[in-house]
Amino acid sequence: MKVHLRQVPTDGLHIEGEQDSGILELNDSGISPSSPVRYSLDVGLSDGGLFATGRLEVDMQMRCVSCLETFTDVIRINDFACQIELTGKETVDLTPDAREDILLALPAHPRCDQGELAGKCKPEWPVSSPGDVAEPESPKVWGALDQLNLKQKK
Numbered sequence: 001m002k003v004h005l006r007q008v009p010t011d012g013l014h015i016e017g018e019q020d021s022g023i024l025e026l027n028d029s030g031i032s033p034s035s036p037v038r039y040s041l042d043v044g045l046s047d048g049g050l051f052a053t054g055r056l057e058v059d060m061q062m063r064c065v066s067c068l069e070t071f072t073d074v075i076r077i078n079d080f081a082c083q084i085e086l087t088g089k090e091t092v093d094l095t096p097d098a099r100e101d102i103l104l105a106l107p108a109h110p111r112c113d114q115g116e117l118a119g120k121c122k123p124e125w126p127v128s129s130p131g132d133v134a135e136p137e138s139p140k141v142w143g144a145l146d147q148l149n150l151k152q153k154k
């Protein structure tokens with residue numbers, strides 16, 4: 001997502017394309033990109049800076065915190081905007097700003113029944129009453145411990 005300043009005319013430039021999703025540097029086991037990062041941006045120059053506005057998109061494979069199934073959803077940022085100060089270099093890299101916005105847009109608690117490609121979530125345990133703080137990991141842990149206890153009793 002690099003922009004050559006000399007290629008930006010005074011009335012701005014539109015750039016579109018795909019960038020390897022490796023730029024996201026995601027190390028989360030529950031969430032991983034399943035497509036390149038798609039971008040469609042309007043770039044312009046003003047007051048010693050370069051600004052870009054537009055859209056970012058990437059397909060993400062995530063694990064639902066409720067049913068633990070893996071599902072895919074589109075992370076879409078329709079109002080991406082950044083302003084980068086020019087430092088004298090001929091190229092400006094928009095990647096760090098795009099990366100930051102995409103990471104901020106990722107759901108902290110992905111659910112397969114939310115988002116654009118929502119499916120039907122089938123939780124593995126009864127939904128807790130409202131007011132309870134959701135602790136998606138613990139029921140599984142206790143379940144495993146129960147099984148362990150049963151085995152030991154035999």
Ligand SMILES: [Zn+2]
Pocket residue numbers: 064065066067068069111112113120121122123
């Ligand atoms: Zn689910």
